[in-house]
Amino acid sequence: MPPPDSRFSLRRGLLHWLIFFGALVSYAVLIERWLPYPDVPNAGEKIRYLGLHGNQYDTIFTGSSRVNFQVLPSIFDEALAASGRPTKSFNAGLLGLRPPEQGYFLDEVLKQPRKKLRYVLIELTSLEARAPASRRGSARFMAWHDAPRMALIGTWLRAEWAALAAGFNTTDRHRTHWTDLWEPVAVWFSHFGPFCKNTLNLGRGTFLGDRWIIAPGERAKQLNKFRALGEKRDGWLPYDGARETMNDAERTAYLESYEARLTTPAVHFNDPASDAAIEAMRQAVLKAGATPIFFVPPMTSDRHYLPPPDLEQHMIIWNFSDPHRYPQLFLPEHRLDYIHMNTAGGQVFTRALAERFAELPH
Amino acid sequence: MLFVEFRFLAFFLVVFSVYWSLRTNTARKWWLLGASHFFYACFFIGDPAVFWDHLRHGQWAKMPAGWWFPAVLWASTTMDYIVGRGIGGASTEARRKAWVVVSLAANLGVLCFFKYFNFFVASAGEFLAWIGLPASVHTLNIILPYGVSFYTFQSMSYSIDVYRKRMEPVRRFLDLAVFISFFPQLVAGPIVRAMTFLPQVLEKRVWASVEVRACLTLFFLGFVKKACVSEFVAPFSDQFFAAPGDFDRYGAIIGVLFYAVQIYCDFSGYTDMAIATAGLLGYQLTVNFDFPYFAKNITDFWRRWHISLSTWLRDYLYISLGGNRGSKLFTDRNLLLTMVLGGLWHGASWNFVIWGAMHGVALIVHREWQRLTEKAGVWFRRVLAVIAVPLTFYWICVTWIFFRAAPIYDKDTKALEATGLQAALQVLQAFTLPGDLGKRTFGYECLGVILVLAILHWLNSRRLIGPQWRRLPDWACAALLGVGTAGALLFVPVKYKAFIYFQF
Numbered sequence: 001m002p003p004p005d006s007r008f009s010l011r012r013g014l015l016h017w018l019i020f021f022g023a024l025v026s027y028a029v030l031i032e033r034w035l036p037y038p039d040v041p042n043a044g045e046k047i048r049y050l051g052l053h054g055n056q057y058d059t060i061f062t063g064s065s066r067v068n069f070q071v072l073p074s075i076f077d078e079a080l081a082a083s084g085r086p087t088k089s090f091n092a093g094l095l096g097l098r099p100p101e102q103g104y105f106l107d108e109v110l111k112q113p114r115k116k117l118r119y120v121l122i123e124l125t126s127l128e129a130r131a132p133a134s135r136r137g138s139a140r141f142m143a144w145h146d147a148p149r150m151a152l153i154g155t156w157l158r159a160e161w162a163a164l165a166a167g168f169n170t171t172d173r174h175r176t177h178w179t180d181l182w183e184p185v186a187v188w189f190s191h192f193g194p195f196c197k198n199t200l201n202l203g204r205g206t207f208l209g210d211r212w213i214i215a216p217g218e219r220a221k222q223l224n225k226f227r228a229l230g231e232k233r234d235g236w237l238p239y240d241g242a243r244e245t246m247n248d249a250e251r252t253a254y255l256e257s258y259e260a261r262l263t264t265p266a267v268h269f270n271d272p273a274s275d276a277a278i279e280a281m282r283q284a285v286l287k288a289g290a291t292p293i294f295f296v297p298p299m300t301s302d303r304h305y306l307p308p309p310d311l312e313q314h315m316i317i318w319n320f321s322d323p324h325r326y327p328q329l330f331l332p333e334h335r336l337d338y339i340h341m342n343t344a345g346g347q348v349f350t351r352a353l354a355e356r357f358a359e360l361p362h
Numbered sequence: 363m364l365f366v367e368f369r370f371l372a373f374f375l376v377v378f379s380v381y382w383s384l385r386t387n388t389a390r391k392w393w394l395l396g397a398s399h400f401f402y403a404c405f406f407i408g409d410p411a412v413f414w415d416h417l418r419h420g421q422w423a424k425m426p427a428g429w430w431f432p433a434v435l436w437a438s439t440t441m442d443y444i445v446g447r448g449i450g451g452a453s454t455e456a457r458r459k460a461w462v463v464v465s466l467a468a469n470l471g472v473l474c475f476f477k478y479f480n481f482f483v484a485s486a487g488e489f490l491a492w493i494g495l496p497a498s499v500h501t502l503n504i505i506l507p508y509g510v511s512f513y514t515f516q517s518m519s520y521s522i523d524v525y526r527k528r529m530e531p532v533r534r535f536l537d538l539a540v541f542i543s544f545f546p547q548l549v550a551g552p553i554v555r556a557m558t559f560l561p562q563v564l565e566k567r568v569w570a571s572v573e574v575r576a577c578l579t580l581f582f583l584g585f586v587k588k589a590c591v592s593e594f595v596a597p598f599s600d601q602f603f604a605a606p607g608d609f610d611r612y613g614a615i616i617g618v619l620f621y622a623v624q625i626y627c628d629f630s631g632y633t634d635m636a637i638a639t640a641g642l643l644g645y646q647l648t649v650n651f652d653f654p655y656f657a658k659n660i661t662d663f664w665r666r667w668h669i670s671l672s673t674w675l676r677d678y679l680y681i682s683l684g685g686n687r688g689s690k691l692f693t694d695r696n697l698l699l700t701m702v703l704g705g706l707w708h709g710a711s712w713n714f715v716i717w718g719a720m721h722g723v724a725l726i727v728h729r730e731w732q733r734l735t736e737k738a739g740v741w742f743r744r745v746l747a748v749i750a751v752p753l754t755f756y757w758i759c760v761t762w763i764f765f766r767a768a769p770i771y772d773k774d775t776k777a778l779e780a781t782g783l784q785a786a787l788q789v790l791q792a793f794t795l796p797g798d799l800g801k802r803t804f805g806y807e808c809l810g811v812i813l814v815l816a817i818l819h820w821l822n823s824r825r826l827i828g829p830q831w832r833r834l835p836d837w838a839c840a841a842l843l844g845v846g847t848a849g850a851l852l853f854v855p856v857k858y859k860a861f862i863y864f865q866f
Binding site: 012015016017019020021022023024025026027028031035200201202203204205206208209211212213214215216219 | 594595597598601802803804805806807808811836837840841842843844845847848849851852853854855
């Protein structure tokens with residue numbers, strides 16, 4: 001604190017800081033409305049493309065690599081046209097897209113022109129709060145940290161603490177220690193920094209430099225390339241050009257997990273934060289006048305997220321993670337590992353999706 | 363820890379709060395000294411826990427590069443403290459001179475060893491090979507301590523001023539240590555004179571004399587210059603200088619102009635933030651820039667660009683060499699030598715020597731020009747007044763080409779395509795001669811950016827913004843600064859380039 005002989009007035013100083021921060025945040029929130037979607041690799045291209053051509057599509061898929069690389073809109077549309085129910089679908093999947101980011105990306109997709117949109121097919125996964133360190137500094141990571149998503153992280157923090165608090169009463173080796181309470185807080189703080197940066201639109205104008213560094217003629221060509229949309233410009237990309245099969249070790253590991261699932265079904269779990277994230281996505285799609293359909297892609301993992309019954313009863317959920325019901329989706333020649341399929345597997349999975357879709361009432 | 367980073371803001375808030383809450387000047391100085399060394403350590407310490415672990419176990423090989431930088435800083439400070447006391451206590455002129463020679467030899471020795479040893483050895487080897495006497499030369503793996511060019515000059519200014527009897531030697535080591543390691547100017551200036559700064563250290567700073575609003579505004583302007591403008595234009599000049607032969611004439615002009623903008627905004631932005639930070643702690647630093655790109659001639663430019671260095675060179679080098687107290691040729695020699703050494707101060711590389719020499723020659727030519735046009739008519743002077751600023755700016759841009767020159771390597775094979783000098787000549791050709799070297803170019807919006815910046819700069823130089831700003835009530839300033847910050851943050855990169863002048 002300044003010495004008492006100064007002219008400093010704490011109250012006046014605080015008032016001016018409040019005015020400064022108020023103006024800073026208000027103006028940042030105001031200008032955010034006019035800013036284009038950040039130039040995030042793949043995601044930016046998909047949003048920009050939908051901004052130009054979104055009115056063409058009646059069905060949109062969204063989810064992680066299990067959607068981006070395993071759902072082929074061309075095959076989906078072909079299969080449904082053959083069954084007398086023509087569709088025009090778009091793959092808005094992204095590598096590693098899970099709630100809360102999934103909800104943000106879905107909101108951005110729904111902000112684009114969507115006159116014909118009737119169905120949004122959403123991969124059902126749990127909320128991921130502990131993001132890998134490799135992702136944390138990226139522009140994409142920063143982009144989804146808005147207020148609704150931070151509220152979900154807050155829900156996650158409360159749920160974690162509640163679980164840890166329950167652990168105080170146990171006497172076994174899983175007993176909670178006071179220091180355990182810090183870890184979820186540290187995770188929350190790892191989101192708070194990006195939230196502040198994102199709220200203040202840090203670096204959101206630098207895309208101008210990226211554009212102006214290219215001559216106008218070349219710029220138009222580059223803006224029309226849409227590499228992330230694939231050859232057919234439907235948003236589908238093969239998983240990895242060079243990798244279509246499993247090696248021996250991967251095959252052995254996969255077969256082990258597959259055998260385990262044949263004998264023991266996967267455990268279903270849910271948690272308040274994931275439930276809230278899924279419900280928010282459902283509401284967003286309904287608000288957009290479309291029907292949300294959730295699906296679990298074919299996986300042999302021992303745990304899957306599924307919403308609790310009170311939420312599930314309002315949802316359409318297709319669970320493809322059942323090797324007894326969908327054996328063709330689990331054939332080793334269709335797999336890359338226990339959660340991913342190759343292109344051939346993706347085609348089979350897309351047809352399975354189309355079959356379920358054809359069963360929907362018109 | 364860069365001034366534009368959030369962690370600096372957090373650091374400064376702690377320093378500021380504790381500093382003004384301390385009652386005695388001595389306590390404040392100890393606090394500033396500790397904070398300055400913490401700030402300095404942040405540049406090389408890496409993970410503090412790992413650093414401490416290595417230090418505790420004496421694992422010197424695992425220590426981060428440059429962990430010994432503070433030792434050089436302390437050695438320089440201690441030596442100049444002893445020299446100052448020595449000069450003060452010397453009974454004869456010869457002893458006084460001997461003491462100051464010790465200071466100069468030690469400070470210049472440190473600077474030469476760390477900054478120029480490899481350069482001189484390699485250049486000597488190349489020279490010997492050129493005259494047909496190839497020799498095997500060995501360079502050392504030397505890392506340049508951060509800020510060494512700045513704090514050695516400050517140390518020397520103290521010794522020389524004490525020697526010249528312009529000031530009394532300080533009695534307490536703490537005062538000199540605070541002067542030399544004061545964190546706002548430690549790493550990249552401005553080069554503060556002992557004569558102007560030490561009296562401030564000796565006297566307790568008073569909060570009532572701090573112009574908070576002016577300091578915050580200056581910090582904001584510095585932030586905008588560095589974080590928005592300099593970082594925004596840097597990729598353009600980087601791309602151009604990496605392959606000047608690929609660009610057409612418009613691209614070359616934008617590339618060079620953007621570099622001129624980048625270096626000015628980078629360095630003057632840093633200085634603005636340094637001055638503002640020091641101001642909030644009650645200290646006044648030297649003004650370092652005065653709209654240099656509106657200089658009417660090259661002499662005027664050096665009165666406006668990096669003022670703390672140019673006046674240092676004038677007072678301690680040019681005047682020591684004899685200044686203009688001799689024949690015309692003698693004065694010209696001193697000018698050229700001062701500018702060449704000033705160029706060399708920026709870095710151990712021939713491109714800086716050429717840059718300094720170009721300025722030296724320009725200063726000599728300008729002196730002659732002034733003499734020849736002394737009795738010119740009114741119309742001639744009017745025409746000159748119109749073209750003087752753009753002509754000076756054009757020459758400055760030409761000299762920046764050599765300042766920025768760097769070797770060009772092939773993108774794929776990493777093979778050397780052009781040496782720094784060859785690259786500079788290629789840029790010079792693209793910038794000054796008609797015709798296109800290549801087809802690549804930049805968007806036409808870049809010209810708009812330059813025009814907007816030039817207009818804003820001109821308005822500011824004509825003092826058309828400042829007085830209006832000062833008339834606003836405090837709450838309006840706070841709100842406008844908030845809005846301005848929100849606008850500025852749009853153009854702030856997620857990761858910064860280091861300040862250009864950190865490398866010097």
